[in-house]
Amino acid sequence: MPSGLGSVTGTRYRRPVRISVIGCGYLGAVHAASMAKLGHEVVAVDVDPAKIERLAAGEAPFFEPGLPEILDEALASGRIRFTTDMAEVAGSTVHFLAVGTPQGPTGAADLTYVDAAVAALTPHLAPGEFVVGKSTVPVGTAARLAAEVEAAVPGATLVWNPEFLREGFAVQDTISPDRFVYGVPEGADGERAVAALDEVYAQALAAGTPRLVVNLPTAELVKISANAFLATKISFINAMAEIAEVAGADVTALADAIGHDDRIGRKFLNAGLGFGGGCLPKDIRAFQARADELGVGESLAFLADVDATNLRRRAHVVDLATELLGGSVAGKRVAVLGLAFKPNSDDVRDSPALDIAARLQELGASVGAYDPEAVETARRLHPELDYAASATQALEGADLVLVLTEWTVFRELDPAEVASLVASPVVVDGRNCLDRDAWTAAGFTYRGMGR
């Protein structure tokens, strides 16, 4: 354990830190509740009164396993409060910035929310306090914001501490991450920032979680390059799926075989519809835009291919559906199982599944779509689709079944039962998550991805 720290008992740390979390989205809400779970005193702020009201009532504003439980626990302990009033952050030692950095019109990250959060925070900031960025930002942003904070409140320090949480595992990834990265300035301020963050993360550090102290641009790059690498790995295997499809190979067996090489690893080699969500797609575009600005666009030229390969998967499924329906989807009933960008999430941001459902509908199909958690979030973006209340309802009378998100309930469907519901037993397994032999044995024409 780092020197000067107290001991850890269970999930409660003996020296609670006063923390503010600015932004209560997928990142901030989980971070705030997790910090309270660790024993810290937390005030969480968001500009959206409806969101704050729900959180204060113990209701998670989105689906994330484990969040309702730690939220209830935090509220019952009195260690967390939610507010729209930025003035309430006054007196916190560590102020986490957890606002979104969506994709702007040019592909570059839109920093409106980050800039607004810093501007709203500085009037309530005192010397000796730390502003800790968690949002994914273009490299160079932290240095600019650090100068702004220092100019507004001399003695306050801005550092960058990216998060690597995965939706669906966000609580676990926040409380026990696989590493901590602190981007800090050189000198005494940086050292004090390291000590403050060590107190915040004392429990995981005591358990041996690696902690890397780097400069501000390195911290920013760690996050975006990790996501660029993951996106590249997925597009690599999807490119292999394209080859496998024409060569008669099986990409799943290929991934298993190359994955045995430790240097490659089996994780993130699942071919299918490619990546979606609030991070990977926008991050690779923002990264390219930033590299262009820095005059090193060529270094990331390959990410354009990564993006193109990823988007081709969606087009491929639309083409495949058209082929399987005899050349046109118009007037055909298509059951879409899965709308979220991945299982255990209700997030449909840049979701390949929802994208495919919407395109088929546009081409004249009658899409019956079902997802265990994402129907409401999907409906907001695509009200034109026919949302079913259950998988059974979506499947009834379908000319084609598309499994587009690998929820366990879809993996466990009984193909014989499905066969009794549909008009025509044809299935596209967009995530290679079904038992091909079982579906074939039940009479289905089965088409996977790259196999």
Ligand code: UDX
């Ligand atoms: C990602 C990063 O994993 C996380 O570290 C970062 O903090 C935020 O971005 P997340 O967006 O929650 O997390 O999802 P992730 O599990 O990475 O999946 C991203 C997308 O890739 C999903 O659409 C998923 O279906 C797809 N994917 C993942 C594949 O297509 N194949 C794979 O092998 C793995």
